């Protein structure tokens with residue numbers, strides 16, 4: 044599958060997608076389809092664990108895309124059974140660029156009451172401290188992943204059942220987690236108390252499904268039942284769903300960037316269509332930041348719904364001024380230096396006949412380092428545009444994410460070191476405007492904008508206000524926002 048955005052190196056990246064199913068004839072095939080629908084959440088590697096009453100637990104882990112690894116009958120035959128979970132990953136903290144197959148989830152642990160496998164989306168913000176303590180007490184880690192802490196914490200628990208042990212383990216974990224786990228007969232799902240990362244419940248015939256997003260239910264024709272609530276743990280057997288709330292109650296802080304970029308536009312989040320929210324963002328952006336121009340063009344593909352919204356609101360015609368090569372995936376081999384130097388032109392082409400002589404509004408979802416925004420501006424000007432105006436469907440990304448999204452260090456984020464005007468000059472465009480944080484909240488349904496005393500979402504990468512203290516990062520010298528900033 045091609046990446047969601049042609050400039051992967053200048054985008055924030057969701058680090059994982061999780062999926063699980065119980066009570067179906069061939070769980071591995073269903074898990075593979077679900078993971079394929081979640082591929083935008085991680086393209087580096089994937090894994091499936093299943094349990095079969097005769098053959099016990101089995102697993103398959105591979106680097107690369109689901110479609111290249113988990114579609115042939117021989118591979119799927121190695122993971123038989125009516126219950127299974129799976130995971131796709133980008134890469135988790137601590138292992139970027141050096142991922143080993145042992146870092147690929149789901150992780151498996153054998154306990155006195157039987158085995159359990161676990162797949163985690165999110166990031167544990169106290170993983171370093173937990174890992175240190177666990178190692179001192181004798182745990183032997185197999186991977187560099189923070190998620191493995193959960194298995195070791197479960198091993199140390201005195202809980203009498205695996206769900207009890209998982210509950211106890213997750214109470215010690217800080218940060219963001221949407222977890223899908225399984226025993227021989229139970230499928231378990233759990234979201235952290237703030238519900239930072241998504242997790243939904245679906246029904247497939249007599250079976251049950253857990254998935255990061257509703258688009259993974261659609262692909263298998265499962266019925267969407269509901270979202271797992273923040274702080275909720277569900278234990279699912281063929282008999283049905285049992286729900287608990289094992290954590291201290293907290294106000295939900297779902298990741299607002301899921302609405303802007305991470306989730307697929309055909310998913311439903313918090314009862315809202317992601318596509319419609321993105322169109323609303325474009326409308327808000329047009330209300331807040333109008334400009335005289337001839338065309339509104341998206342930076343494909345992620346800027347498209349917001350560009351449509353901007354066009355509808357402003358009355359300026361929408362046009363596909365930039366065309367993406369659909370077949371330009373990550374696996375393209377760039378054989379020579381001269382071809383490599385063509386850079387973005389391999390992936391995108393300007394629709395010269397539309398652009399020439401026009402004042403163009405380019406709508407993109409975010410500016411991270413700004414390197415690709417500059418290249419796009421060059422391409423548009425080379426094609427003869429009279430003016431280039433950037434409109435960005437998120438506020439300036441000035442702070443790193445520590446909750447399961449890959450972000451550059453703070454000093455590499457353009458908005459961390461420059462004002463909006465400085466960024467405009469740096470990018471060399473006629474104007475640059477971002478949606479405000481209040482505008483973004485309005486677009487996701489908060490009519491009054493952001494309530495500064497009790498924000499409804501996590502928006503730390505824009506506001507610098509972290510809902511969970513990033514303990515490990517503070518230990519490494521990260522400096523939180525000061526009162527003066």
Ligand code: SF4
Nearest residue numbers: 298300444501503504
């Ligand atoms: S910091 Fe940003 S990307 Fe990370 S969870 Fe919060 S809103 Fe989402």
